[in-house]
Amino acid sequence: MVNNNSASHSLLNIAVVGHTNTGKTSLIRTMLRSTEFGEIEDAAGTTRHVEQATIFVGDLPVLNLHDTPGLEDTHALFAYLKKASAKSRSIAPVKILEDFVTNISVHDSLEQEAKVIRQVLRSDVLLYVIDVREPFLEKYRIELEILTRSAKPIIPVFNFIAGHKQELFHWRQQLATYNIHATLEFDTVAFTFDAEKRLYQKIQTLVEVHYDNLQKLIDHRAKVWKQLCLSGAxxxxxxxxxxxxxxxxxxxxxxxxxxxxxxxxxxxxxxxxxxxxxxxxxxxxxxxxxxxxxxxxxxxxxxxxxxxxxxxxxxxxxxxxxxxxxxxxxxxAGIDLMVGGLSLGAASALGALAGAGWSTFKRYGDEIRATVQGTKWLCxxxxxxxxxxxxxxxxxxxxxxxxxxxxxxxxxxxxxxxxxxxxxxxxxxxxxxxxxxxxxxxxxxxxxxxxxxxxxxxxxxxxxxxxxx
Ligand SMILES: Nc1nc2c(ncn2[C@@H]2O[C@H](COP(=O)(O)OP(=O)(O)OP(=O)(O)O)[C@@H](O)[C@H]2O)c(=O)[nH]1
Ligand SMILES: [Mg+2]
Known part of the structure; x- marks a missing residue:
C-alpha cells in the first residue's frame, strides 16, 4: 500500500496539516495500515519534513498522503502575511501565500511553516487535525485564517475525542463560524472503519474528479474488512x-x-x-x-x-x-450425553436402550458400548x-x-x-x-x-x- 510515486500530479493529493503534536503522523499510519510510516512521539516537532506515501487498490494508485511538520509559530507567519498584503492590497490571498513560499530562504525562522504551506498549495484537499482536548486558542484561529487563504477545501479531523464530548461540541461551534461544517471524528487510537469510510466520502464530495477512484478504495477496503472479520469469527x-x-x-x-x-x-x-x-x-x-x-x-x-x-x-x-x-x-464437570432425549446416565439400564432403533444405535453406538463397558464420557x-x-x-x-x-x-x-x-x-x-x-x-x-x-x-x-x- 505504501510507495513513493513519481506520477503524483495525476493522483489525488491530500495534505495532513495542523498544530504540532495533534496526531497527523498517527492519522496517516492508520490510513496506510502501517506502523512503519514516519516518526511518532508525544512531543512537539517530531515530523521535520514533508513525507509522502501512496495508497493503492491492488496496482492502482489512488491517492498521495503528505505528512507535514506541525505548525508552531503561526503568529509570526500571520504577521508576515499581513504585512505582505498591506503592501499590495489588490493581490489575492493565495498569491501572497505563493510569494511567501517562493521567497523564503532555507535559513529563515519561518522555514518550517513554509514547508507546510508549500505542500498545502500543491494539494487538492487538506485534512486539518485537531487535538480537541485543547481549547480553541488564538493560535488555532490564526492557523485557520492562514489555511483558508490557500483556497483549498479543508476537512477538520477531530482527534483525541474519547471522553471529550464537551470540547468537541465547542470546537464544532467555533469551526462553524469559519463556515466549516463538514468535520470528522477520527480517533486514531480507537479507530473504526466507519469513520474512515466517512472520511473518504467527504473527500469524494469535495474533489469530485477523484470520485470513482475513491469509490474503488472504499469498496476494496470494505471487502477486505468484511473478509477479515468473517475469518476471525x-x-x-x-x-x-x-x-x-x-x-x-x-x-x-x-x-x-x-x-x-x-x-x-x-x-x-x-x-x-x-x-x-x-x-x-x-x-x-x-x-x-x-x-x-x-x-x-x-x-x-x-x-x-x-x-x-x-x-x-x-x-x-x-x-x-x-x-x-x-x-x-x-x-x-458433569456431562450428560443424551440418547433420544434421555441422559445416558439415566438410560444406562439397557432396558431403556432396547427400544432404540437401528438409527439410534448407529449414531449412539459408541456411547451405548461405552456405557455397557462401564465407561463414561467427560466433556x-x-x-x-x-x-x-x-x-x-x-x-x-x-x-x-x-x-x-x-x-x-x-x-x-x-x-x-x-x-x-x-x-x-x-x-x-x-x-x-x-x-x-x-x-x-x-x-x-x-x-x-x-x-x-x-x-x-x-x-x-x-x-x-x-x-x-
Ligand atoms: N490517546 C490518543 N493518543 C493519540 C491519538 N493520536 C495520536 N496520539 C498520540 O499523540 C502523540 C503525537 O502523535 P503524532 O502522530 O506524532 O503527532 P504529529 O501531529 O504528527 O506531531 P508532529 O509531527 O510533532 O507535529 C503520540 O504520542 C501519539 O501516540 C489519539 O487518537 N488518541
Ligand atoms: Mg508528525
Missing part, C-alpha cells in the same frame, strides 16, 4: 466447536467425580486450543507484539495473561455464577466454554478497532457482558453429541444442523460490529 466458532466436541473416557468404576488425570488432559487440550486460536486471530489481523501492547490486549508473549482456568476468570468475563465464580471454570464444562467464547469475542472486537498510532494509551478493560448467542445451551449440547465434528470434514460441513450452529455462532460473534464499513 469463523476461527472463534471453530474453537468453540472443537472444544465442545472434545471428550475424555472416564471409567464408571472410579468414585472420583473428576479424575486428576482427565482434568489435566482436558486443561491441556483447552489451553492449547485457545492458544492456537489466539495466535491465528493475531495473525489474521496482522497484529504484532507492539500492536497488542498498544491496544492493551491482556496478552504477554503471545499468551493470555489470565489462564483460562485461573480463579476469578468467570468474574473477569462477566460470568458471575455464584460459588463457581471464585473457583474459576472447572475442567470437565469440557459449560463455564469454560462460555469464557472461551466471550474472551475471543472480546479480543476480536479489539482487533476490529485497531489503531496504528498511539504509543501510550489508557484503555480500561470492562468485562464483556455480551449475551451468549441465542440457544447457546442447545448448540453446546448438540456439539457434545457429535464428537466427530471436532474437525472439518465433508460430512460435517454439509450437515444442516452443524451449519446452523456455525452460522449462529458467527453471527453472535460479529454482533453489531459486523455492520461496520
Amino acid at each position: 469463523k476461527r472463534i466458532a471453530e474453537l468453540v466447536v472443537s472444544v465442545a466436541c472434545y471428550r475424555e473416557n472416564k471409567s464408571l468404576q472410579s468414585n472420583q467425580l473428576v479424575d486428576p488425570l482427565h482434568e489435566d488432559r482436558i486443561h491441556s487440550f483447552v489451553r492449547k486450543a485457545e492458544q492456537k486460536c489466539l495466535n491465528d486471530l493475531l495473525s489474521i489481523f496482522n497484529f504484532s507484539e507492539k500492536d497488542v501492547a498498544i491496544q492493551k490486549i491482556p496478552v504477554s508473549n503471545g499468551q493470555w495473561q489470565l489462564d483460562i482456568f485461573a480463579p476469578g476468570i468467570l468474574k473477569a468475563y462477566g460470568l458471575d455464577v455464584g460459588s463457581a465464580a471464585a473457583k474459576g471454570a472447572a475442567a470437565g 469440557v464444562d459449560e463455564n469454560t466454554l462460555q469464557v472461551l467464547y466471550l474472551r475471543q469475542k472480546q479480543l476480536l472486537e479489539k482487533l476490529m478497532h485497531r489503531g496504528h498510532a498511539a504509543c501510550d494509551t489508557v484503555q480500561v478493560d470492562t468485562p464483556d457482558k455480551t449475551q451468549l448467542p441465542e440457544n447457546w445451551t442447545g448448540f453446546i449440547s448438540t456439539l457434545r453429541q457429535n464428537p466427530a465434528w471436532h474437525e472439518s470434514s465433508a460430512s460435517r460441513n454439509n450437515n444442516k444442523q452443524y451449519l446452523e450452529i456455525e452460522t449462529k455462532l458467527i453471527a453472535g460473534i460479529l454482533g453489531q460490529s459486523s455492520n461496520s464499513f
Whole structure:
C-alpha cells in the first residue's frame, strides 16, 4: 500500500496539516495500515519534513498522503502575511501565500511553516487535525485564517475525542463560524472503519474528479474488512466447536467425580486450543507484539495473561455464577450425553436402550458400548466454554478497532457482558453429541444442523460490529 510515486500530479493529493503534536503522523499510519510510516512521539516537532506515501487498490494508485511538520509559530507567519498584503492590497490571498513560499530562504525562522504551506498549495484537499482536548486558542484561529487563504477545501479531523464530548461540541461551534461544517471524528487510537469510510466520502464530495477512484478504495477496503472479520469469527466458532466436541473416557468404576488425570488432559487440550486460536486471530489481523501492547490486549508473549482456568476468570468475563465464580471454570464437570432425549446416565439400564432403533444405535453406538463397558464420557464444562467464547469475542472486537498510532494509551478493560448467542445451551449440547465434528470434514460441513450452529455462532460473534464499513 505504501510507495513513493513519481506520477503524483495525476493522483489525488491530500495534505495532513495542523498544530504540532495533534496526531497527523498517527492519522496517516492508520490510513496506510502501517506502523512503519514516519516518526511518532508525544512531543512537539517530531515530523521535520514533508513525507509522502501512496495508497493503492491492488496496482492502482489512488491517492498521495503528505505528512507535514506541525505548525508552531503561526503568529509570526500571520504577521508576515499581513504585512505582505498591506503592501499590495489588490493581490489575492493565495498569491501572497505563493510569494511567501517562493521567497523564503532555507535559513529563515519561518522555514518550517513554509514547508507546510508549500505542500498545502500543491494539494487538492487538506485534512486539518485537531487535538480537541485543547481549547480553541488564538493560535488555532490564526492557523485557520492562514489555511483558508490557500483556497483549498479543508476537512477538520477531530482527534483525541474519547471522553471529550464537551470540547468537541465547542470546537464544532467555533469551526462553524469559519463556515466549516463538514468535520470528522477520527480517533486514531480507537479507530473504526466507519469513520474512515466517512472520511473518504467527504473527500469524494469535495474533489469530485477523484470520485470513482475513491469509490474503488472504499469498496476494496470494505471487502477486505468484511473478509477479515468473517475469518476471525469463523476461527472463534471453530474453537468453540472443537472444544465442545472434545471428550475424555472416564471409567464408571472410579468414585472420583473428576479424575486428576482427565482434568489435566482436558486443561491441556483447552489451553492449547485457545492458544492456537489466539495466535491465528493475531495473525489474521496482522497484529504484532507492539500492536497488542498498544491496544492493551491482556496478552504477554503471545499468551493470555489470565489462564483460562485461573480463579476469578468467570468474574473477569462477566460470568458471575455464584460459588463457581471464585473457583474459576472447572475442567470437565458433569456431562450428560443424551440418547433420544434421555441422559445416558439415566438410560444406562439397557432396558431403556432396547427400544432404540437401528438409527439410534448407529449414531449412539459408541456411547451405548461405552456405557455397557462401564465407561463414561467427560466433556469440557459449560463455564469454560462460555469464557472461551466471550474472551475471543472480546479480543476480536479489539482487533476490529485497531489503531496504528498511539504509543501510550489508557484503555480500561470492562468485562464483556455480551449475551451468549441465542440457544447457546442447545448448540453446546448438540456439539457434545457429535464428537466427530471436532474437525472439518465433508460430512460435517454439509450437515444442516452443524451449519446452523456455525452460522449462529458467527453471527453472535460479529454482533453489531459486523455492520461496520
Ligand atoms: N490517546 C490518543 N493518543 C493519540 C491519538 N493520536 C495520536 N496520539 C498520540 O499523540 C502523540 C503525537 O502523535 P503524532 O502522530 O506524532 O503527532 P504529529 O501531529 O504528527 O506531531 P508532529 O509531527 O510533532 O507535529 C503520540 O504520542 C501519539 O501516540 C489519539 O487518537 N488518541
Ligand atoms: Mg508528525
